Amino acid sequence: MYPPEGRLLIIDDDRDIRQLLTEQLIDVGYEVQAAGDGAEMRKRLERFAPDLIILDLNLPRQDGLSLCRELRARGDTPIIMLTARAEAIDRILGLEMGADDYLVKPFEPRELIARIRSVLRRARALPANLEPLEASRARLGDWIVDFQLRRLVDRDQRVVALSGAEFRLLKILVDHANRVLSREQLLALGAVRQGDALDRAIDLQISRLRQKFGRDGAELIRTIRNEGYVLAAEVRLE
Numbered sequence: 418m419y420p421p422e423g424r425l426l427i428i429d430d431d432r433d434i435r436q437l438l439t440e441q442l443i444d445v446g447y448e449v450q451a452a453g454d455g456a457e458m459r460k461r462l463e464r465f466a467p468d469l470i471i472l473d474l475n476l477p478r479q480d481g482l483s484l485c486r487e488l489r490a491r492g493d494t495p496i497i498m499l500t501a502r503a504e505a506i507d508r509i510l511g512l513e514m515g516a517d518d519y520l521v522k523p524f525e526p527r528e529l530i531a532r533i534r535s536v537l538r539r540a541r542a543l544p545a546n547l548e549p550l551e552a553s554r555a556r557l558g559d560w561i562v563d564f565q566l567r568r569l570v571d572r573d574q575r576v577v578a579l580s581g582a583e584f585r586l587l588k589i590l591v592d593h594a595n596r597v598l599s600r601e602q603l604l605a606l607g608a609v610r611q612g613d614a615l616d617r618a619i620d621l622q623i624s625r626l627r628q629k630f631g632r633d634g635a636e637l638i639r640t641i642r643n644e645g646y647v648l649a650a651e652v653r654l655e
Contacts, residue, residue, distance in 0.1 A: 422446035423468035423537060428458050428484065429499065430476050438471070441526040442533075455479040455487075467494060469537055471529070472516070474500040485516055495536045497529070539605040555591050556653040557637060560630065562591055569629060583626050590638065590648035599645035 425447050429435050435451040442449045450465050452458040454476055470488060474481035485496055498516040517536045520529055555562045559572035567584050569577040579587065586608045589598070598606070600619045608619060623646055627634030639649045 424448045424466065425450075425469050425471060425533070426458070426461055426465065426467035427451040427471045428454075428476070428481075429471075429473040430454060431473075434473075438526065438529070442530070445530055447533075455484050458484065462491075469495045469497065469533055469540075471497050471499060471533075474498055495540045497532055497536060499524075539601055554655040556655065557591070557594075557648075557650040558633070560633070560637075562587060564588065571631075577629050579629060580625075582622055583629065586622050586626055590646070591652060594648045594650060594652040597641045597644050597647045602645065 422445065425442055427435055427438050427442075427449065429438075429451070430453050432453070435453070439449045439451050450461050450467070452461050455478065472481050472485060472488075476484065481498060481500075485498065488494065488496060495517045498519040499522060500519060501522045517540075518532050520532060553563070553565050555564070561570040562568075563570065567579070569579055569584075569587070571577055586603070589603065589606045589608055593606075603619050608622065623638060623640075627638050630637050637648060637650050639647050641647055
């Protein structure tokens with residue numbers, strides 16, 4: 418039987434770091450395996466299904482960004498990226514490639530443990546059967562959401578400008594229309610960027626999105642007390 422905390426795969430070319438993290442994480446209840454590069458990672462994944470992957474950005478032969486892209490093509494296992502550089506571009510690229518969080522070296526093992534628990538908690542908050550809908554447009558009453566052009570059109574055929582964050586949140590709500598989504602589920606689905614992953618950020622983004630629907634906003638996007646938010650509308654896909 419696996420430890421209750423879950424299973425982790427560490428990918429780092431520094432043997433001392435691999436050993437230190439492995440020992441620290443085993444001590445707090447995780448089952449841990451480690452790899453020094455992409456080739457070893459693939460071998461591990463043939464026999465080991467981790468709940469979360471800790472991936473170093475700077476690896477020999479194949480860097481962490483390309484491995485992150487490869488892992489995302491394989492599935493949706495959460496990834497925490499480690500980097501020795503603090504430049505914003507590294508963090509942005511890592512998140513855009515599909516990493517769920519990042520941590521700059523050097524770091525305290527306790528901080529990594531906290532990040533692991535946070536990412537796993539969000540991932541485990543997702544209920545089953547939350548696959549996104551496939552369509553180019555969706556009608557919400559008199560409103561049209563155009564997924565290809567990434568825009569909202571009102572009843573008078575006027576285009577309502579949406580920020581990238583507003584469109585991302587609206588797409589999530591449409592994908593899961595008439596289902597209550599908690600803040601943790603919205604975070605796990607990517608409703609806000611990782612650096613803004615706070616309950617307050619979700620509430621603020623919901624408020625902004627409601628404003629784009631004008632007087633229909635509060636009726637379309639409802640707050641369910643102590644549960645979360647729901648897009649309360651019949652969705653017709655096109």
